[in-house]
Amino acid sequence: MEVAELDYRAVRGSFAVPDDLEPLDRHPKATPPGEAMRYHHALCYGCGDDAVNGLHVVVTAGDGVTATATMRVAPWMEGGPGLIHGGILSAAFDEVMGTTALLIGVPVVTGHLEIDYARPIPIDSSLRFTADVLGRQRRKVYLSAAAHIVGDAGELPVGPVATSRALFIGIDPREHFAEHLANAQRPDEHQRWTKYSSP
């Protein structure tokens, strides 16, 4: 089978925050600071309580357009011996920032995500994330985040173990997810997001 060559000039991915950002407001109904942000469904790979193979990230709203999050690095997340797999960490950043964007009242999907891996992250670590909405332009929402290993006494070390930046794109969930709903593990749970009834 012939494999089409990827034209890298056509790849849109880049992270550059534009100069002419629109004013950013915390949505009046956003989760109050200090409370858990629970917007996804119970089987969400990133945050769902019922996702047996999930990350179980817990995101907590902060002040303004910021949030914090926690995740324990479980043994099944191993990549290099004794260390977290880099793709798992990127999924955690994706979840944290995609949820943080909801503070401005815009449901989003990831358009571009980039990670800098600064230090190895051991299995059994507790990670603490901080995330900020940097700005928006039309449907484009720009975020950054950092991860620290929480010490035994709950303290944070000086430098982050990883940092991330991402561009998320605002969507209408009813439109965006409609044609894929039949593949959901529990299609009935998504009725509030979709305008079509499940099969």
Ligand SMILES: CCCCCCCC/C=C\CCCCCCCC(=O)SCCNC(=O)CCNC(=O)[C@H](O)C(C)(C)COP(=O)(O)OP(=O)(O)OC[C@H]1O[C@@H](n2cnc3c(N)ncnc32)[C@H](O)[C@@H]1OP(=O)(O)O
């Ligand atoms: C059923 C119920 C579920 C319950 C939850 C419902 C509520 C949802 C709430 C919250 C969910 C949050 C979940 C957070 C955690 C997980 C997040 C993920 O992992 S999401 C999965 C991975 N991401 C995708 O699967 C996207 C796949 N891509 C697409 O679907 C499209 O490409 C999409 C929607 C992103 C954009 O397509 P277009 O046709 O709508 O819009 P265009 O015009 O192409 O882009 C809009 C603007 O964005 C720029 N843009 C788009 N992609 C870009 C990129 N990669 N790099 C740079 N710019 C990009 C464009 O240049 C354009 O910019 P200009 O306004 O013209 O300036």
